[in-house]
Amino acid sequence: QQQVKQSPQSLIVQKGGIPIINCAYENTAFDYFPWYQQFPGKGPALLIAIRPDVSEKKEGRFTISFNKSAKQFSLHIMDSQPGDSATYFCAASPHSGGGADGLTFGKGTHLIIQP
Amino acid sequence: DVKVTQSSRYLVKRTGEKVFLECVQDMDHENMFWYRQDPGLGLRLIYFSYDVKMKEKGDIPEGYSVSREKKERFSLILESASTNQTSMYLCASSFTGTGDIYGYTFGSGTRLTVV
Numbered sequence: 001q002q003q004v005k006q007s008p009q010s011l012i013v014q015k016g017g018i019p020i021i022n023c024a025y026e027n028t029a030f031d032y033f034p035w036y037q038q039f040p041g042k043g044p045a046l047l048i049a050i051r052p053d054v055s056e057k058k059e060g061r062f063t064i065s066f067n068k069s070a071k072q073f074s075l076h077i078m079d080s081q082p083g084d085s086a087t088y089f090c091a092a093s094p095h096s097g098g099g100a101d102g103l104t105f106g107k108g109t110h111l112i113i114q115p
Numbered sequence: 116d117v118k119v120t121q122s123s124r125y126l127v128k129r130t131g132e133k134v135f136l137e138c139v140q141d142m143d144h145e146n147m148f149w150y151r152q153d154p155g156l157g158l159r160l161i162y163f164s165y166d167v168k169m170k171e172k173g174d175i176p177e178g179y180s181v182s183r184e185k186k187e188r189f190s191l192i193l194e195s196a197s198t199n200q201t202s203m204y205l206c207a208s209s210f211t212g213t214g215d216i217y218g219y220t221f222g223s224g225t226r227l228t229v230v
Binding site for chain 2: 106
């Protein structure tokens with residue numbers, strides 16, 4: 001099984017801080033790295049995604065940093081807000097563009113942003 | 116918006132029962148997936164399908180089967196439910212594109228309890 005290792009398992013940050021969630025992978029065939037956000041009672045929703053031809057991607061307050069040589073990628077949340085409290089999953093797939101093989105997910109990070 | 120609808124939010128079944136979990140998507144997506152989500156284990160792929168009547172095993176297919184008779188509908192079947200299949204089940208769908216990054220759209224999940 002191709003693994004994606006995610007850390008930390010849980011994280012508490014004060015409002016306005018910058019939580020960082022890290023993921024590492026082994027399979028060099030992975031070329032699509034999305035992050036999903038899940039609120040209680042809901043399914044995961046795509047937050048932001050990156051391909052390995054870029055080292056960073058920003059969408060609003062969310063940034064993915066990607067280090068291809070280290071096979072690591074991370075999610076940063078700028079100016080975090082209590083509404084960002086959720087579970088975050090990193091994932092990876094050997095197919096960009098929504099391939100049919102299914103994503104391999106990390107185990108998730110439960111993030112709490114304290115007011 | 117793409118919608119992935121799972122027929123039941125909560126189900127309670129007895130050990131040994133045959134259980135059907137239904138999933139319908141309304142955006143003509145080729146690919147459909149079933150995941151289970153367990154605390155500390157993240158999301159694990161059970162089965163996926165990239166076309167009508169086609170199915171592929173994911174990482175944990177044992178004890179499950181699937182059916183995809185129509186493009187919009189993907190059913191997960193527990194042939195003889197066991198207590199270790201108590202979990203949150205998530206259905207997802209995606210479009211197979213090229214060049215761009217497409218996300219997976221998840222349903223809200225079915226929380227199954229086997230007693």
